[in-house]
Amino acid sequence: MHLLVIYDVQDDKVRNRVANACKDYGLYRVQYSAFKGELSLNRMQELFLLLKKILGVDVGNIQMYPMCEKDIKQVKEIENVHFL
Template sequence: MKTFVIYDIEEDRVRNKILEACKGYGLEHVQYSAFFGELGHNRREELKLRLKKTLGRKRGKILVFPVCEKDLRLLENICNWQELPEDD
């Protein structure tokens, strides 16, 4: 199922670990603090546990939510600038 991960984390080190975890699970970087991609139930649960452990007691918020195909078809992309550059 398609999954969004959106986060707001104050500490750079923790935020970078969250970014790397999302990339490691094959999610695409779609905004500065947002990732999107295909994750099955088990992989999504694994990622949630990893993100929760990474955040620990640091200040921040992470949203992990699946999106069904029907709802995804309603997605609208309104953009007035270039896509984010690929990370090397």
């Protein structure tokens, strides 16, 4: 199943741990605070519990969006990258 994870986490260390957990689950970064990838429903639930544990009582918001094949095909993107 396709999954998008987006997060707002105040503490730098906690935010990095959230990003690392997403990477560990095979997701890839699509924006500074957004990861995307494919996960089974089980692994998705595991990741949810892990992210909950990582955030703990710290201030933050983490959202997980499972997406079907049809929806994923309709994603639109605007990107400008400047090479310095």
